[in-house]
Amino acid sequence: MAVFEAQHLHKRFGDQVVLEEINLSFEAGQLSGIMGPNGAGKTTCFNVLTGRYKPNRGKVVFEGKDITGLSPEAVVRKGISRSFQIMNLFDDYTALDNVVVALPQVRKRGFDVLHALDGHSETQDRASEILRRVGLAGREGANAKAMSYGERRALEIGVALATEPRILFVDEPTAGLGTEATAQLADLIRELKRSTTIVMIEHDMRFLFGLADQISVIHWGQVIAQGTPEELRGNKWVQRSNLGGLA
Amino acid sequence: MQAMEYDKKQTAAWITPPMLIAFAVFATLPLWIETVGLYEYLAVEVLIWVIFAMGFNLLLGYGGLPSFGHGAFFGIGAYAFGLAQFNVWANLWFCLAAAIFVTAVIGGIAALFLSHRRGIYFALMTIAVGQIFYFIASKWTTVTGGEDGMLNIKRLPVDFGLVEFSIKSNVGLYYLTFGLFVVVTLLLWRLTNSPYGRVLRAMKQNETRVAFIGYSPRLYKWSVFTLSCAIAGLAGGLFAMAQEGAYINIMSLQWSGTIVLIVLIGGGFVSFWGPLLGVIFYFVSRDVLGAYTDTWLLWFGLIFMGLVMFKPDGLAGIWRDYIGGRKAKSEQSGNPATVASGR
Numbered sequence: 159m160a161v162f163e164a165q166h167l168h169k170r171f172g173d174q175v176v177l178e179e180i181n182l183s184f185e186a187g188q189l190s191g192i193m194g195p196n197g198a199g200k201t202t203c204f205n206v207l208t209g210r211y212k213p214n215r216g217k218v219v220f221e222g223k224d225i226t227g228l229s230p231e232a233v234v235r236k237g238i239s240r241s242f243q244i245m246n247l248f249d250d251y252t253a254l255d256n257v258v259v260a261l262p263q264v265r266k267r268g269f270d271v272l273h274a275l276d277g278h279s280e281t282q283d284r285a286s287e288i289l290r291r292v293g294l295a296g297r298e299g300a301n302a303k304a305m306s307y308g309e310r311r312a313l314e315i316g317v318a319l320a321t322e323p324r325i326l327f328v329d330e331p332t333a334g335l336g337t338e339a340t341a342q343l344a345d346l347i348r349e350l351k352r353s354t355t356i357v358m359i360e361h362d363m364r365f366l367f368g369l370a371d372q373i374s375v376i377h378w379g380q381v382i383a384q385g386t387p388e389e390l391r392g393n394k395w396v397q398r399s400n401l402g403g404l405a
Numbered sequence: 406m407q408a409m410e411y412d413k414k415q416t417a418a419w420i421t422p423p424m425l426i427a428f429a430v431f432a433t434l435p436l437w438i439e440t441v442g443l444y445e446y447l448a449v450e451v452l453i454w455v456i457f458a459m460g461f462n463l464l465l466g467y468g469g470l471p472s473f474g475h476g477a478f479f480g481i482g483a484y485a486f487g488l489a490q491f492n493v494w495a496n497l498w499f500c501l502a503a504a505i506f507v508t509a510v511i512g513g514i515a516a517l518f519l520s521h522r523r524g525i526y527f528a529l530m531t532i533a534v535g536q537i538f539y540f541i542a543s544k545w546t547t548v549t550g551g552e553d554g555m556l557n558i559k560r561l562p563v564d565f566g567l568v569e570f571s572i573k574s575n576v577g578l579y580y581l582t583f584g585l586f587v588v589v590t591l592l593l594w595r596l597t598n599s600p601y602g603r604v605l606r607a608m609k610q611n612e613t614r615v616a617f618i619g620y621s622p623r624l625y626k627w628s629v630f631t632l633s634c635a636i637a638g639l640a641g642g643l644f645a646m647a648q649e650g651a652y653i654n655i656m657s658l659q660w661s662g663t664i665v666l667i668v669l670i671g672g673g674f675v676s677f678w679g680p681l682l683g684v685i686f687y688f689v690s691r692d693v694l695g696a697y698t699d700t701w702l703l704w705f706g707l708i709f710m711g712l713v714m715f716k717p718d719g720l721a722g723i724w725r726d727y728i729g730g731r732k733a734k735s736e737q738s739g740n741p742a743t744v745a746s747g748r
Contacts, residue, residue, distance in 0.1 A: 234619035260618035274417040
């Protein structure tokens with residue numbers, strides 16, 4: 159059953175149409191991949207799905223409810239989270255603090271102006287557990303800006319996970335990662351897949367095809383193909399858009 | 406150590422050692438200020454501006470929101486105090502509450518227009534807002550007295566019901582201001598170390614991410630701007646009593662810029678105490694440098710430029726580096742492992 163759907167999405171910036179007509183549906187418990195060449199509109203699509211941009215036309219539906227045009231914070235509160243292609247961390251905070259501030263229990267106390275945050279060991283424990291999950295155990299006290307690129311990628315996912323999403327959007331997680339770090343990330347995503355519905359944009363086709371249950375190919379602002387990795391390997395549209403070779 | 410990050414024992418406490426030092430210094434200031442060649446009124450002025458600067462630093466240092474129109478809210482507080490005194494009820498607590506309330510309401514309305522802006526657009530909008538209030542104050546002469554100002558604002562007695570204290574003397578006014586400074590400091594310390602403060606600091610670092618972990622940056626900007634205006638209103642009300650009048654010059658762009666400069670010099674970006682250091686430095690420089698030359702502001706400006714170029718974290722940053730350096734040195738000399746390894 160589709161937990162998340164994009165119906166007839168259209169997005170333009172002035173005269174430039176970026177998303178012509180996007181129809182997507184993501185099944186609960188699956189990892190759905192989105193691929194396409196540079197400039198195809200993948201990240202814009204993510205931005206529309208997660209509330210950063212409002213579509214000019216069309217609907218975004220999550221768990222049967224219309225969430226079109228909701229603000230990012232409202233979208234997050236519905237149980238949708240995302241990581242970014244260009245990393246968005248709190249650079250002056252430690253890894254632990256990056257995660258702590260994203261926890262729903264801290265968010266609920268967001269207008270508490272009198273009590274200290276640090277005294278709550280429960281939140282610290284929860285944040286440490288998330289860091290352990292993304293492979294950053296022992297790095298709690300490290301400053302985000304002083305961490306390695308791979309660690310920051312993992313932290314980016316950790317921050318997104320801290321919001322306790324029911325669906326996680328991950329935008330090009332392997333961008334800039336070496337072979338070893340990519341392999342570690344694949345293990346992490348495989349582990350996350352067991353508990354969370356994931357939607358992932360990815361350029362590394364081997365990585366994506368190895369993890370995804372379903373893949374949608376976006377080109378010219380439209381979904382040109384959809385299917386399992388095996389189905390897509392033989393798809394003529396995928397081959398014509400120069401992605402088939404990669405697959 | 407991260408900017409604005411303190412020991413966990415301190416962040417959980419209501420009163421901290423630096424706070425006790427600050428309170429002790431300011432509590433005794435009138436007793437010794439004249440022996441160092443300064444004067445009592447300067448102490449009053451410093452403490453009022455410390456309140457203003459600490460409130461302003463909520464915006465700049467914690468929220469990363471550069472307001473270049475905050476002098477307007479300081480002025481609105483002063484006018485509101487005077488108007489409440491002349492037209493409603495000449496009671497100190499009522500007039501101070503009116504100054505806080507009116508400034509918070511006006512600040513809250515202004516914040517509705519500012520809270521969806523960021524960066525340079527936010528800064529420019531605050532200039533526009535400050536100038537709007539400045540011109541309203543200058544033209545609405547029947548209410549504000551225009552260029553002549555609102556004169557004869559009284560230093561109202563401190564009324565505790567059964568007991569009443571006069572604050573007509575500078576020392577009396579100083580101790581009222583000191584009491585309020587203590588309250589403001591305690592509340593701001595708690596606020597800046599609360600979940601709310603943590604979100605503010607997160608917003609300063611990455612507003613986009615704050616939204617994508619479920620907080621509304623707009624709501625936080627609106628609330629912190631309003632709160633900062635309320636504190637400016639309190640300081641403005643006290644300043645109206647100190648000057649025994651409310652004058653338009655304080656609402657000018659120059660004074661709005663001065664509070665930014667004070668906070669930056671003090672190190673508001675790296676320390677809770679930065680604004681306090683900045684205010685002391687500014688007012689003492691004004692009086693000491695001013696005793697030697699009329700162009701003291703030029704020299705002060707050069708000092709500011711030097712700090713921005715070589716020590717952008719301001720006085721608090723210099724202190725932090727000094728303490729950090731000493732700590733590192735003592736660790737190096739006291740740690741047998743490092744000595745043995747020759748590090």
